[in-house]
Amino acid sequence: MTRRALLPVCAVLSASLLLTACGEATSPAASTSAASSSAAGGDGGEGGGVPEESSAPRTDEEVATDSPAPSFPADTSPDTAQASPDALVTVTDVRTGRHDGFDRVVLEVDGAGTPGWDVRWVDAASSQGSGAPVVVAGEAVLQVTVTGAGYPYDTGVEEYAGGPVAGQGTGNVTEVVFDATYEGTTVAFVGARAEAPFRVYLLQDPVRVVVEVADAA
Known part of the structure; x- marks a missing residue:
């Protein structure tokens, strides 16, 4: 009677340990996915993300870079x-x-x-x-x-x-x-x-x- 009652308990424990192990095995993948998502976010880093738009006014230098000015003329006309x-x-x-x-x-x-x-x-x-x-x-x-x-x-x-x-x-x-x-x-x-x-x-x-x-x- 005692020996038969222990068998289902052992089976339940084995299944629980197996599920825990599987969960630990997939944890690094989840971490990697989170890291990739962060790198693709809006911080403008080297991960390829799009930088968030700044509300600060742009300087003359920054705006002029959008459309390079023409070369200086050859004279003073x-x-x-x-x-x-x-x-x-x-x-x-x-x-x-x-x-x-x-x-x-x-x-x-x-x-x-x-x-x-x-x-x-x-x-x-x-x-x-x-x-x-x-x-x-x-x-x-x-x-x-x-x-x-x-x-x-x-x-x-x-x-x-x-x-x-x-x-x-x-x-x-x-x-x-x-x-x-x-x-x-x-x-x-x-x-x-x-x-x-x-x-x-x-x-x-x-x-x-x-x-x-x-x-x-």
């Missing part, structure tokens, strides 16, 4: 572009930066449409409307005229009201002096150590007119 028909923008910020072989000047704008520009080397800087001389540090002056511009009371955008912007570790650009908005155009003067080739293009989000001046020869 004026550079012009038409504003969109609905353009009515106001310059909100002016800044400078240093890059390998050139300096960057950024005029950020806000408002409707996209601005155009007329950028050229001039003999001297003079204010719009009045014609009064504008003092700009440097041996050469690059006049940057943004077209499709409007007064703040027309665009609803506060205009840049800062003083001259010094070059930040720049090689050729000495400073940028913001002049004024007058009859649909806004002018700023870029002082430089010497005239050099330059290029102008537009960046979006936010909209910026970018002027890049090559190092002096």
Whole structure:
């Protein structure tokens, strides 16, 4: 009687041990699967995952990488572009930066449409409307005229009201002096150590007119 009662118990224990062993055998596979899932997640690591989108604003350098700027022109001729028909923008910020072989000047704008520009080397800087001389540090002056511009009371955008912007570790650009908005155009003067080739293009989000001046020869 006692010996017969023990047989089913042993069978149950054997089955239990077998199931436990099977569970332990499959545990590494489950761990591997979890690790693979983590590597394919949104942390942007080398596991091939897609990085999570950052809410931080992108820098000019990051945005410019999306669409490489054209090569510098072979000369210092004026550079012009038409504003969109609905353009009515106001310059909100002016800044400078240093890059390998050139300096960057950024005029950020806000408002409707996209601005155009007329950028050229001039003999001297003079204010719009009045014609009064504008003092700009440097041996050469690059006049940057943004077209499709409007007064703040027309665009609803506060205009840049800062003083001259010094070059930040720049090689050729000495400073940028913001002049004024007058009859649909806004002018700023870029002082430089010497005239050099330059290029102008537009960046979006936010909209910026970018002027890049090559190092002096």
